Amino acid sequence: MNTPKVAEHIVQWLKDYAMNAKVNGFVVGVSGGIDSAVTSTLCAKTGLPTLCVELPIHQAASQVNRANEHIKQLRERFSNVSEVEVNLTSTFEDFKNVVPEVEDSPKTALALANTRARLRMTTLYYFAGLQGLLVAGTGNKVEDFGVGFYTKYGDGGVDLSPIADLVKSEVFALGEYLEVPKSIQKAQPTDGLFGDSRTDEDQIGASYDELEWAMVMQDQGKSNDDFSGRELDVFKIYSHLNRINQHKMNPIPVCEIPGELK
Structure with a gap:
């Protein structure tokens, strides 16, 4: 893969799409993982307003720390980047308290994990609507078109997908080229939806x-x-x-x- 040219192509594609859609820029949910780090960096490189949103729900400290490190680095590199944190833990707990109680089971755990992703999607679109932004998806090709490893109308609910034609190894190569923090490049991929240390590989x-x-x-x-x-x-x-x-x-x-x- 010609990594510099691929990065240039995606940045121009993002810029053209935003201009044709007559929107101001992009909003990205930043998780502390490689996919969201690469996506938010590509959006930042367009020069258009890029809002990085951190959306913890009982999140592991390591994931929060990586997300904060990445956003801090982006803001130092790009003046068009802004940030906001919305801690959705209490919202998630309120949801669990108002829905009918069900038996604790793997299906319940999965339903609640998907609920986390859908709460985050709703929040991203709130900011997108306020600021005239597009929600940029962070899914890669293996997740989006291979094994379907994402939440329908959660992290799958987006306006455009900048890296969905790249497999994970290509995303990592872009991350290195784009100077994503080393802590993110070395981290085991995880969706962070279950409140424990399980990785994507553990689940799949x-x-x-x-x-x-x-x-x-x-x-x-x-x-x-x-x-x-x-x-x-x-x-x-x-x-x-x-x-x-x-x-x-x-x-x-x-x-x-x-x-x-x-």
């Missing part, structure tokens, strides 16, 4: 390098019969998640009414 069962490989294999038309051992395990994980998460990747189905019924 495969690393991003393995998932990138599986994505290429599926695109080449490979099947389970072509692999054994760990490769087979990874290919099965990727294929399963790709299949069950198509509802996130495809347009919302619309029931079309036959003309003779109207």
Whole structure:
């Protein structure tokens, strides 16, 4: 990958899109991870107003510290960057207190994790509406179009996706080129939605390098019969998640009414 040219291309694409949409700039949820760090830096490089929003909900101190380090660095480098922190912990707890109590189970934990992401999306759009900004998505290609590792109408609810055509290794390469803090470049990817130390790999069962490989294999038309051992395990994980998460990747189905019924 020609990293400098890719960065230049994305920055120009962002700038052109914002100007054509007649908006002021961008708002990005900054988590302390590589994807949001790269996205917010690319937005900042457009020269347009870029609002970095930190949205902790029972967040691990390490994630908050990395996010703060990144935002501080961005503000020192770019005069068009501003920041705001909205601690949504109490809002999340209020939500849990008003919905009917349900049995504690993996489904409950996942539903609450997705609720965190949707509260954050709502907050980002609040600021976008106030300041005339576009919500910039932070999903990469493996997450958005491979395994569907994001929350529908949570971190998947965005106006545009600057890095969604880049796999994770390419995002890391951009992060190094864009001088994202080393602490973020070295951190294990995590969505931080469960209030514990689990990583993306813990949840998915495969690393991003393995998932990138599986994505290429599926695109080449490979099947389970072509692999054994760990490769087979990874290919099965990727294929399963790709299949069950198509509802996130495809347009919302619309029931079309036959003309003779109207």
